[in-house]
Amino acid sequence: MNVAIITARAGSKSIINKNILEVRGKPLIYYPIKASLDALKIDKVFVSTDGEGIAEAAEKYGATVIPRPDELGGDSINHGEVIKHAVEWVDERYENLENVVLLLGNTVYIDGSIIDKCLQKLDDEKSLDSCMTVWEAQDDHPFRAMEITENGLLRPYGGVERNVSTERQSYQKAYYYDQGVWAFRKYTVQSHDGPNPWWWMGKKSAPIIRTWVTGRDIHTYFDVGISEWWLEGLDKIKEVLSKSSEDGL
Template sequence: MYLGKRILGLITARGGSKGIPRKNLVNVGGKPLIGWTIDAALRSRLLDRLVLSSDDEEIIAVARSLGCDAPFVREAALAGDTAGSADVVIDCLERVPDYDYVVLLQPTSPLRSTEDIDGVIRQCLDAQAPACVSLCEVDESPFWMYAVGADKTIDPIFKNSYARRQDLPAVYSLNGAVYIAEADWFKRTRTFLSDDTCGYVMPRGRSLDIDTPSDLQYLQYVLSTPQ
């Protein structure tokens, strides 16, 4: 609880995965991928409860063995490739009611820390914002990006006069690690993103998103490298 608000942590992990089969259960650094998110969330001082939404019995069993509550099985209609994340979050809020805020934690961000989770929560509630999302600074600035026309001429995405890299403004992208929203607000808007959403900046080193086998290989390398 923070500032008198009840806060629900939600880990979403469906069984199907095209890029990496059984991705959420792949062993990395001695535990399943989903275990890194569960461990970080269970150490949070601000989450009142952590639950899993999954359609997969094996994922549910593994999550429970690692200390994560799994009070329901997600319906198949919400587990396909076309299912939207908003539907999954709202389904959880209806099954697990009476929370003021919901924090979405995806297992594909295993390097996010407990401090990041609690930092996003504090930033959202301290700012009295309806939502907050985690971000990281991009490697390549869109101010130096171009579109190529049919005649092969190039056109800058943004008209600007930045001649030197050090003059470019900092630009950030969603890193997928932590999302928080006021529960009733999310039910109405069905999104974490609005003009009133605030951002919590994370370092790139904790912003890895596991989507491809090469991402998984890089994660294995990071975890095996002495810090």
């Protein structure tokens, strides 16, 4: 049995009630639910939440609600513990749970095909614990990261001086989780040995590389605008991506 679990907390300092904010006429939580229902390899869809409005929207669009306990509510929770609780909740109530797809409740940049691709990866490579969607860093490469000192000046991040070229193609490739899909075996949440900070993913986690920058979650109204643009032009975007990359979305 493969399930999708979407995490969507009620508390949000950036945008109030973010996960049920309307984006092109639908609450934001609708989009990961719809992607999960469209995925051929997903048997059941769940939403872990501590918000009444989110729970109502989740049930309306076809998901089963996982009530989040009080100690895992609010802004300062450990996301990994929320994930662990949700997986164990499902495992206690449904037989033969094997793989979990974990999605964020505040993103529109996923569809059923990318979910199926991640689960197919786990089917094809039994030695893997997990896989996740990533993009390859470009101008956001960590070698270019800086921090601001107590004196208000810029220096390389971490205070580490490196002899770094301005030509980013000379750097060793770096990758970022793109706020898209985490797919993992159910047992990985019992250990803390995944690639930090994604400790629930297990030791053997493979990349599913998507086009830069494909994944983005919503934290500000700027992100809302970009998400609306993405949805409005989705058919054209898919066409362009399919020509430039076999990974598509």
